[in-house]
Amino acid sequence: MAHKEETELIWKDRRRRFGLPLSFTRYYIKGNRFYLSTGLFSLEEHEMLMYRILDLSLKRTFFDKIFSVGTVTLFTADETNKQIELKKIKHPHKTRDLISLIVEEERTKLHIRGREMYGVSDNFVGGDLDGDMDSDGDLFD
Helix, strand or coil, X not given: CCCCCCCCEEEEXXXXXXXXXXXXXXXXXXXXXXXXXXXXXXXXXXXXXXXXXXXXXXXXXXXXXXXXXXXXXXXXCCCCCCEEEEEEEECHHHHHHXXXXXXXXXXXXXXXXXXXXXXXXXXXXCCCCXXXXXXXXXXXX
């Protein structure tokens, strides 16, 4: 029987209410994968390769600042989860930076450039991978 090596847990948190982890929504990163797990009796888990994250954003309301939490949004190339919100997590700035670093490391390791991911974005305009669209917005001179 082959021995399956355990992947190291890099980061984990859960959705918080009033700064306390009183939720059954859990987020974690193991190796090169992001996981979103919800539920107590009935469990639903989503998995995504980190290099599929296209962009990140951070939002903190006034009350988020009071309770030291924030929401990091992942914009992805994943068909089932185009946008994933890590709601009300601790240390949102550090988390965003960590995810960004892991994404870049994974893309470098796999020799994937950002331009190869453009075609999967909803904001992709007219096949212009090189950014060389002319002044009137079409691809012709």
